[in-house]
Amino acid sequence: MSKTDEISQIEDDFATLAALAVGPTPESVRLMLAKLVRRYRITHPALAGRLGDALRTSQTRTAGHAVLRKASTSLMGNEDQLPVDADSRNSLIRIFDDLGGLDAPLLTPELQQGIDAIVRERKNRKRLESHGIPPTRSAILVGPPGVGKTLSARWIAFQLGKPLWVLDLTTVMSSLLGKTGSNLRAVFDHAKANEAILLLDEVDAIAKRRSDEADVGELKRLVTAILQEVDAWPATGLLLAATNHPELVDPALWRRFDHTFRFDTPVPELTEAAIRRFFRGSQEAFEEVIPLLSLALEGVSLSDVEKVVASLRRRALLENTDPVDLAMPLATEFAHKLDKKQRLVLALRLAKSLLPHETIRALTGVSRDTIRKYAGPSPVRAGRERRNEWQLDSS
Structure with missing residues (x-):
């Protein structure tokens, strides 16, 4: 929210509060104060504290539940008619209002x-x-x-x-x-x-x-x-x-x-789909390491996958670091848990994603000759120009 929008929001809130204060229902003022305490607790803690003090010193207690249980329309809308704890006046319900849009969950x-x-x-x-x-x-x-x-x-x-x-x-x-x-x-x-x-x-x-x-x-x-x-x-x-x-x-x-x-831990296909979604605009710069990451993060919850991807995006942008170099420690940790046969399977899978053989050798310990025997010659590294373009777009 911009500074102008923030000031406009505050002005609207206190104009509504003033209108309620001169109205016939004092309990509506208490409900509005409770809403403002919740709204400004993070962005304006001092203001929220003063409003909370005013709310606690108020003696208007009697009409609370009767008002809250009605579904009639008020100046504040439905959110302000949600049930609250009688003592703390805190709302008993949290609201997720995603009507403006929401990404579909990644599910089997x-x-x-x-x-x-x-x-x-x-x-x-x-x-x-x-x-x-x-x-x-x-x-x-x-x-x-x-x-x-x-x-x-x-x-x-x-x-x-x-x-x-x-x-x-x-x-x-x-x-x-x-x-x-x-x-x-x-x-x-x-x-x-x-x-x-x-x-x-x-x-x-x-x-x-x-x-x-x-x-x-x-x-x-x-x-x-x-x-x-x-x-x-x-x-x-x-x-x-x-x-x-x-x-x-x-x-x-x-x-x-x-x-x-x-709901179980995500299957590999969901993990890779999640990684691609969380990279969003920078997906192209990380394209060649996405298979690496999907393997390294196999079995990890999608919320943790999102945190890892966000961290990689920040580091790639601020440290000007090659995405492959960022992903390698994660993938190496995963590869070290595999036996020899599993490392060969991993090496061939990575070769199909066009990752250079030297990178695969460093990751899996499988020799380049063995990789070449089963997967053919190593591809030419590409994509650095794409990374430069991404960094300009992200700045």
């Missing part, structure tokens, strides 16, 4: 087919219901961190033309256990009333096995409450859940969800 064909089926059912919900067929109401996404669970949930919401609401565990999990149940009910009630797409991220934190002796009775009752809410979830909305630790989730919860989607 099986997973993509399942995700597309949910979108298709939700878009044709009324047609299904007219034939007495209920659409998918819920799904749970299971897999290690960084493999696309949250992005897939965002993609579903984007395809359906809605923002994604995410349960904010840090706010919902109150230090007062009884308040956690109230916060959860407020979130579910509000989501159902607005036909929302709601994601229970890290659901294992609030739906742990009730057989766990380490948990107190209040937390076990919380699991029962969640099960009841999932059972009562209407077909008008879509309920999603995600977990990195399926072994911690209460078995009864699995039966409540219509579908289970399992």
